[in-house]
Amino acid sequence: MSSVDEQIAQSRAKKKRVIVTGVITSVFACLLIGVVVTLLAYFPVSGGDTPVAEEKGESQASLANHAVDRKALQTALNETNQRVSELVSSPYLSKWKPVKVAGFQADIDQAFNDYGASNYSQAQTTIEQLNTDITNYQSAFEEAYKQAYENAAQAFAADDINEAAQLNAQALKVKGDSSDALALQKRIDTYHEVADLYEQARVGGVEGNIEKQRAAYQQIIELDPQQQDAKAALAKVEQQIKQQRFARALATAVNAIDRKDFDRAQEALAKASAIDNNRPELAILQAQIDAELKSQGMESLEKRVQVFAGADEWQTVLILAEKGMADYPDSQVVQQAKQSAGEILAASSALDVYIDRPDRLADNNIRQNAVNAVSRYSGLTQLSAKLGEKISQVEQLIEQENQPIDVTVRSDNRTYIKVLGVGVVGEVREKTIQLKPGKYQFEGSREGYRSTIVDVVVEKSGTPIVINVQCNERV
Structure with missing residues (x-):
């Protein structure tokens, strides 16, 4: 037995109790219909074409049912039922709008009932609409938490931590297992602690306490591994510490040489070499130690x-x-x-x-x-x-940073335009010229009209630079 037939059998079993309890009602209904038919035989109703129309309608429905590919419909029923089952079993999808999910379950049940009643055309229509509705529901669900997360991420980047917390809470309310939102929540939870550590690092820099800076940056990265600024700062601090240790060892070696304590100088030079043995100073200083002996x-x-x-x-x-x-x-x-x-x-x-x-x-x-x-x-x-x-x-x-930038000049083709101190644009309707970053003045002149000056700052940006220079005021 196919899965579709199993579904139909289950549906029929559910209905069996309802059919049994309705037998008596059906008997009375049949008697009533008999009486009505008898009366209609003695008293014909006008509009004799109606039965023909009904027969035609039944014929069209029958034709529609025959046109349906039952094998394809069975496959569609099984696949759609699987989609509904997966949606129902998904904890966040099913709880987002439970009334809609219940409606999807009712629709798939109805589709199986229609198939069992040989109403294949209706079953097919229901399945097609149900698939569209499920797709739309899933898309709306994705958009609901993704948009909230993206807005939260933007707010966090702008240091609006309260707004970020509220928006990210909305995203997690919709999809509580979103890896992006969960990661952002960790950053939100540690935001103020991270800010305090940045302040500690700043104070350490003012105090010249490089170890304090390193400890602060290490804690920041431990709390929020996405803090790229802290990673870069820590790398720089580590390099500074390494350089300081190397410089101290080197200075010790130099001082030892000055004191004629060459054993101490060699010991300090060995420490410096252990820190960074690729530095050319080591070989030079070793040569100097040898020279100092003489x-x-x-x-x-x-x-x-x-x-x-x-x-x-x-x-x-x-x-x-x-x-x-x-x-x-x-x-x-x-x-x-x-x-x-x-x-x-x-x-x-x-x-x-x-x-x-x-x-x-x-x-x-x-x-x-x-x-x-x-x-x-x-x-x-x-x-x-x-x-x-x-x-x-x-x-x-x-x-x-000093490369020329495109500047589009627009005019009325009657105004004579110059870039003061640079050159002539002429009478144009639209022309693109190149200017290096800086401040410029565009002068427009036209016979019989008052001249005009347009100040322009040329700088790199994502927005095209377009200026309009026209002499419109008559003298």
Whole structure:
């Protein structure tokens, strides 16, 4: 027996009790119909064409039923019944609008009843409509929680935490097992704690307490792994800590050499190597330790300073120079090395601001500051090739942000247009020109009309720049 026949058999079994209890009523109904037929035989009713119409209607219904592919209908019944069963068994889909779900169950039952009564055409119509309704219901359900989640995510990104919490609660009310909404809820729950930790990290930066910064960023990432800013900041802090440890070990080695304590110098150099054994300073300093065994005093210090300066390691030069100034204040080599190291390191830090945040160069003032910085520090490239590389990198970033931008000029084809200090547009109805980011003035003139000036700020944005320049006011 097919699954459709089983469904029909079950449906008939349910109805059997109803049929038995209605037998008596049916008998009385049959007697009543007999009386009515007898009366109609003696008293014919006008409109004799009605039976013909009924027969025609029955014939059309019969034809419609014969036109239905029963095998295809059985398959459709089974597949639709499966869809209804899956929907009913889904905890969130079924509880979203339970009245509609109950209606779907009633519709599939009715479709099986119609099939069992050989009303195939009606069963097919019911199945088609039911499938459409289920699809629409599922789509509406998806939209209900997805839209609420997306709005919640936008509110969270805008730091509107209360709105985000309310919207995400709506999404979870509709679909409580949504992985996206559940993940966002964890972020919402830890939002204020994360904010407090960011403040701790900021205070640690002000205090110069890098360990405090690291601990705060580590806790932030543990609470909210999606905090990309904290990850980037932690990576930078870890690198700074590594550099500090390396610098301390290196300074210890340098101090030990100055004290003629070469065993201590070798020990400190080994610690520095364990931190980062690829740094060129190690080999250079080891060579200097060997050299210090043979030479003493200011000459040795000046040589070390020159070696590190030649290796473009100005942080080490500064350490050596600051220490050397205490012992050899009259050394012009050490004095000059300290000054050059300070200028180069300051220039490098200033350029890092633009390299780390190239998006800020879209601002005209900041971009001009970067141009000024490049000009100011270019003279130091003779001493530091690394600084020269940074200057080249900043110049490339400036050039990227200084690319010409399309500007569409619209007019009445009678106004003569110029870009003051740049060039002529002419009389146009519409023309696209290219201008570098900055502030410009468009002048429109026309004989017999008052000239007009249009101020325009050209900058990168997702919106096309369109200006209208027309002389409309007669003189």
